[in-house]
């Protein structure tokens with residue numbers, strides 16, 4: 078049997094996925110992406126999981142798509158067979174929150190994978206970049222679209238055109254990552270955040286995620302209307318009654334849907 082490139086664990090209501098191709102700095106080949114997609118879909122379908130964390134190694138979250146695997150591919154391999162990109166969009170289909178816990182390199186497809194997650198928590202060792210330009214290509218898994226939305230045009234252009242890496246502090250200042258922590262605290266911080274999210278009412282968590290994503294996908298007016306309708310619909314859930322009753326009764330909520 079071939080080696081598994083994604084380690085799958087559950088800790089309480091959190092699903093933990095560890096990219097496990099350390100010798101290649103977690104370079105993302107089709108096997109790894111297939112395994113990642115399958116594991117994400119399994120967590121999505123598992124009612125005992127409320128949030129997911131994706132992490133890599135101390136040295137690399139992921140150093141990009143696998144250059145050795147793709148170097149000889151033709152246009153029809155990548156377009157016709159959708160090599161490299163075929164499983165990348167799976168992450169977009171996951172409605173439960175996904176946190177990227179990033180230490181070391183998150184380059185090219187690795188940076189793009191982190192950006193597809195809902196929250197990026199970075200170790201102070203993290204380095205983000207889109208160095209594809211050095212290979213004679215461009216980012217192919219959303220980098221030219223998600224990076225400017227996260228950090229603005231100026232910095233996105235800088236990173237995509239010069240291939241320079243951005244450290245964790247700069248990434249936090251620029252709005253790419255939500256928190257920077259010491260490397261030895263990374264997993265604790267990410268798992269704590271995921272555990273908190275997984276303790277909330279799942280319908281409201283999924284709807285909050287959907288609404289925040291809308292802010293990046295359409296106009297302000299459409300987003301506001303969408304949010305209002307979703308907000309109204311949550312009044313049909315038992316958890317809204319429980320959450321608000323618990324607040325007024327000064328006790329902890331006991332959510333039914335988690």
Ligand code: CAA
Pocket residue numbers: 100101102104105140141142143144145146161182184185186187189208209212215216217218220
């Ligand atoms: N693909 C395949 N193998 C990779 C890789 C990648 N993206 N990144 C690193 N590796 C491999 C190296 O080939 C090397 O393997 P060997 O030991 O067998 O030679 C091993 O991982 C360790 O790498 P280095 O010896 O280079 O380690 P380093 O510490 O000197 O440098 C690095 C680290 C700066 C991250 C360097 O490895 C590097 O520049 N990697 C490539 C980064 C890159 O260009 N990523 C973009 C890929 S294209 C892409 O992602 C397209 C897309 O948008 C979908």
